[in-house]
Amino acid sequence: MCGIVGAVSTRNIIPVLLEGLKRLEYRGYDSCGVAVLNGGLQRARSVARVSELESQIAQSGLEGSTGISHTRWATHGAPVTFNAHPHFSPDQSGVNRIALVHNGIIENYEEIRTELKALGYVFESQTDTEVVAHLVNHLYDGDLFGTVQRSVKRLTGAYAIAVFCKDEPHRVVGARFGCPLIVGIGTNENFLASDAMALSGSTDQILYLEEGDVVDLQRNAVRITDKNDQPVERVIHTVSAYAGDIDLGPYRHYMQKEIFEQPRAITDTLEGVQGFVPELFGTSAGAVFKDIDAIQILACGTSLYSGMTARYWLESLTGLPTQVEIASEYRYRTPAVNPNALIVVISQSGETADTLAALKYAKELGHRHSLAICNVGTSAMVRETELSYLTRAGTEIGVASTKAFTTQLTALFLLTLTLAKMRGRLSDEQEHAHLKNLRHLPTAIQSVLALEPQIIAWADAFARKENALFLGRGMHYPIALEGALKLKEISYIHAEAYPAGELKHGPLALVTEEMPVVTVAPNDSLIEKLKSNMQEVRARGGQLYVFADADSHISSSEGLHVIRLPEHYGLLSPILHVIPLQLLAYHTALARGTDVDKPRNLAKSVTVE
Template identity: 75%
Template sequence: MCGIVGAVAQRNVVSILVEGLRRLEYRGYDSCGVAALAGDRLERARSVARVADLAAQVEQSGLGGETAIAHTRWATHGAPVTVNAHPIFSCDEIALVHNGIIENHEALREELRGQGYEFVSQTDTEVIAHLVHLLLKNHAAGDLFKAVRLATKRLHGAYAIAVFRKQEPHHVVGARAGSPLVVGLGNGENFLASDALALAGTTDQFIYLEEGDVAELTLDGVNIVDRDDAPAQREVRTVTAYSGAVDLGPYRHYMQKEIFEQPRAIADTMEGVAAITPELFGAKAADTLGRVDSLLILACGTSYYSGLTAKYWLESIARIPTQVEVASEYRYRDSVPNPNALVVVISQSGETADTMAALQHAQSLGHQHTLAVCNVATSAMVRQTALHYLTRAGTEIGVASTKAFTTQLAALFLLTLTLAKLRGHLDAAQEENYLTRLRHLPAALNSVLALEPQIIAWADEFARKDNALFLGRGLHYPIALEGALKLKEISYIHAEAYPAGELKHGPLALVTEAMPVVTVAPNDTLVEKLKSNMQEVRARGGQLYVFADADTHIGNGDGIHVIRMPEHYGPLSPILHVVPLQLLAYHTACARGTDVDKPRNLAKSVTVE
């Protein structure tokens, strides 16, 4: 959600920044733009189309400069139109880009209008630009670094910003609070970005700014101060993990590529796991995990569904009480904190604003035992939790999460086994059996992926529908939820998921011939109950599309369409059963001609509330 790239150099950096925006397209955006210092003038290009259109504008106009900033915007304040696209100018002197939301923008807008500033956009970002300009004149004696520091103390909300002024060539200032921002270090040149991926191939040396940091970039180096204006020394990290990550290869979309990368992603996530031990989650994890008496899982979207799945494992295998909360709701209700609970936050990016805020709220209530399940080692979430497990899914470009979800499930299953072992509920034979099944998952997933041709045939039918119902029972109810989410995210078909036993309590009223009902049917203890629920659907003329394990004895028939899963996988079955649901959503979206990797109105990394 929104992307920032900026640079100071002794060469034209505009093409580097536009390429950086292209690398950030996966985050989701409605408009894009770039501004550069051309001699003593601010020049910019903006587009409400894709980055490719912006690149064409830049080439046609010859826009270039050695000091520049660029942005992809996901609209919050103001429609996605050119006048609201970043970079935003103030008085033809200041150029600024911004990720996040400024909560007190209305009060600041009125104050600035009183000072004579005119607003041409509906964005909260223009408030920041004018505020920096005002402070620069009246309180900072023309010092942009000081003006930005003063401005950030007036801002309420979340932000990452990059700003330069025409009077100070080779000088860019960045600041962050609640939204990620990194500094890229070069030789006689320096960079800013909201994601290190934007600068892949340009530098591999990065500083991850901390909450409240303000940084100034010059040709000679980088100066950073913390929220108290004290000089700050931040660790320089070498990040080289992105090579080849954005290449599509033989696949039609990134989502398809990432679905088929799941066997490798699971194998990488399991790499080095020779035994179930607390040290998988950190060197000092044994003491913490041995003392907690319950779990509180906080997550959003797909990650929330991975938490719901883990709840079944944690309570049945580890015998530990587990509560799963939607992170965006948790901090806005009165809850009863338990200092002995382990707070688990789950996020692909590790920068999800709602989940980060929920973590901070939990810590403010006295929760000290924290653990992150995350795909990014350098993320704020990993840095702010005591323990963590890295999922090693690799870069995920498609907005609809696939391999991040299954690797989260693998990590959460390892956490389940660790807690079970510490609590005396996992003997050596059980441990070896579970580890064997985990190691076999990549091969099992490859067998599921081989079902793609059958799923494509179903997708052609689904593409003509407007609604769909997903059913699951027990451990597979969260998988039904995830399947419905995937279908609605990328195909724009309205989809709902229910526990199959809830059919008679309302959803059955929706069932007609026009309503496809997708059923997740593993051969578990609830399969006979599930068969009864399926008959309820058939009795009302509903069309059943069933992903059934081989030994469930569910066959094709009138109004019942069955794709046979290769094998039953016990407690790990959700990891296999979600893959055909991903493929069904993907191929349905392809058949409907939607923008699979960048669905409308959605963003990959949700860094605002």
């Protein structure tokens, strides 16, 4: 993984390929490359940014009307030039014949590699991708489309592939299984990409390949076969451009921009919501919600923490038993199955491999109803669930998720109140009060964002630390988890989060005056318990950094630093309290000089296991 752009055209497509890679930089990557057909196969590769690749291409004069490009996030093999995509495979005369890029992981690559080495193929990289290039070359019979159809049947794992051949100069073939791949339709040209945003400015006519599809791309024709090699047609969608979202504007980083976009993102997510009705989630939602007696949430990373927060809402307001599981663990165990439980999957991209696999597994186990909370309406997750709610956060480019998280929480709160109302647990008066609070939420967030100068002062102190603890209780414990995740993701400070009541069961051993302890302290029913936990830290010399509500009666003193949020926001308090944690992580990373938007070793869209 991580990003693919391909094209076959009558014009030089180098600018299209490079612009597409730039639009995919938000996913995170450690190398990049382009290959084109111009008489023979030519390529340029780099372990720097796309801008460096662009300079390299300008100096070499590389151009061609058929080509593929890639940004790589290393899985097999180090991030060095010889592992960067595209990979070539030569014919028997030693002339490069096949060029290929690949997202995903080929699980049986060692077996195929051994076979191909025995046949005389020489491997120049440490990647599983080069195995696929040589396999296609080995099976090539003059028809690249048919060859790819046969080749992918040998592969075990997940893949999105784009490949072209020097013997068929106006053709690019793609295939997908477990990783996203789309087709863009143009005039006298057609495109492949792993993300529709990569093709913004080239075409807005997009079709989405399904699992097992193989596509034959030519200048004036697109042919698709399904997993059984039968011809199929996929619906063409008109997808709006994302130019406004990818413009950095006055901000230093996309993460900063996206933190400050949260009032607008939540406003957009709530657009059209006049009450808590099942139709918000799909036309069949009313019947589905009447049929369920439990909820099972599946997600990864930040999305997991939104689900963990929602569990408190769902159980307390709806009375429905709610389980939250890490998708990558759920898919490999044998859970007790309640077919009447609603499966809720949460993902920013809607293409998260582990969550999609967990959804598929849940269906295989007998779960009948599913709902996606997602930011991309055309994603695989939305297409594969019965119901959905789109968060409308806009494009999120920073690897560390911010506005996707708060809009997920907003959508999950809407789900909670809708189910509560259907189950007779929400009065008209309560519904009115919750609607009022939701509509005021963007304004409340603006007030929290105004605390940024105070948080910057804390960040200067945090930047000199290498470890931190985060504490929370109740529905704010997942918010502490999210705060710790943000800090470790972008500042590289080791951070852990605990329910504050667990301090005495182990983590307290870590507390010294060198250990900052960040505490989420809303003025709720657990505040007095939390104050006792904070005293445990102070008694061991720990430095407390507390985000408190205005009326929580916690005051700054030696070893106790307090920033007050403007107001307590009841059940929606987690959404407000995560904002200062995002800002703390951002400004700490800024002070440490890390790459905020593209932290090391991480990718935005995790499409491999």
